Amino acid sequence: MRGSLDRKRAKDGYLLILPWLVGFVVFTAGPIIVGLSLAFTKYDILSPPRWAGLANFRRLVGDALVVETIFNSFVITVFSVVPRLLIALGLAILVNQKLRFVGVFRTIFYTPTIVPAFASAILWMLLMQKDAGVINYYFGIVGLSKPGWLTDPGVSKVSMAIMTLFYFGPQMLIFLAALQAVPQELFEAATVDGAGPIRCFWSVTVPLISPAIFFNMVVLIVETLQIFTPPFITTQGSPMNSTYTIVMYIYDQAFSNLRFGYSAALSILLMCLIMFVTWLQFRLSRWVYYEAN
């Protein structure tokens, strides 16, 4: 009797996850398996795929653009993620203060995050013009030299990172939730022991919110390594390929050059890289403090 009831419930359980299971097979796992197999073929859509063995991977090893686009994506990621974490944490601390109207500021600070990426790319493209741009106008006023934000290969990667900086909303809220979970008694105890505000921050706050820092870092790195829209809209990878990212390269190989096999091989490389970077962060996560409970 009991067993048949359990079986009935298990059947219900499977039945209700069926939408996800079907979707997973058809829209996620299926395409990935197809993609993995395409990497071993030559395929241009017009004629059926032809077996090519490891040719795509051999080609990949000698392709200088692979190294360059991956390098570009990594540099943009570093310039984007580090400041974004600091901004998110700084603003989370600000909106965590016991002040009137602080909730209004929470909403205001989230606003840039809801701006669609293509709209913000257009906005930045206009602001970052070398001679006609507002940013360089103010640079001129304070006596700084005017960089070619989108035309100088030396700064263009930084410009791409700047375009992502305003997207810190979810990270800010995660930090806020973490800050609110820090027990006040710990601050009182630390203050009694003679710790000032800075010491309190480093010795109490940072360790206790370190899981949130770690989580935000992992998510932002995975996300930013796949950056596509800002360079695609503003520079198309120029000047001198300095903003040409790996996802743009994969996109171009598939949809401009109709090299679906090679594009699949590049996708596999990107997946391995992202997995490696994530694994590395977990390996190096000794600094993250988990409460034993």
Place this chain on the structure above:
Amino acid sequence: MKPTSFLRQVLLYLALFASTWVLILPLLWLVSTSLKPGGTELALPPNYFDFEPRWENYTKLMTGGVGGGGLRGSFWIFFKNSFIITILATIGSVLSCSIVGFSFARIHFPGRDYLFTLLLSTMMLPVIIQIVPQFLMYKYFGWLETFLPLIIPSWFAQAQYGHGAFYIFLMRQFFKGIPMEFDEAARVDGANALQIYWFVIMPLATPALITVGVFAFLSNWSDFLYPLIFLSDKTMFTISLGIRQFMMTGGGNSSLIYNQLAGASVISIIPPLVVLLFFQRYFVKGTTLSGLAGR
């Protein structure tokens, strides 16, 4: 905690207002640019408010074309397309992710934890490795040049960028917080799992449903990559592709009209902004729900 001193309060408010200024200024510049007379948009020094606002820039934008084909009133069409896709995909995500989240949260079945780990791991997959083969598959299905690739996956809890898994996770976290007695009582009354989901649990889950709905709305509305790959007929374009088309062709004019380009960007921001203002507390709720902060 000791009461905040007056000086400290002043400094904090200063910091809050300074941050607001930096974050909102670019958006104000965008709005102001969209209302400037033609030819003066990029004039320096930047003029933010000292001009007669040209509201007709928006009329021209909405009734004009995007060039290359003479499609009139095209921004209305793009706006409508984005709306149809966003609404249908959002409803699909809310329904499918809630039903799956319900099962993961409230029914015991063998292999559940393995499947849930599998589900979570799909969030880490790079988008591009899925999207290129998806393109080939939709071509085979004959779905390209329809809205189906942008809507149907959401109905199977596979929202773009691996977000479906995130929504299921949010729903599950919420459902786990509802006492199991509700289900037991309904079972005694002869309700089956589907009835418990729909008649007992769903009415209690409004905050979670709205949270997922808000996130799904924003992510579908703002999307650029998926429409770029799956749509190529201009009459099917979403607002993101429409703006890009306008930018590339100058709206069919000899040179790019900056006030209309800025105006198109402003229009694309309005629906997400309305959603943010109406549902702001659900953003915080969603983050707290995800329970990621403390553990």
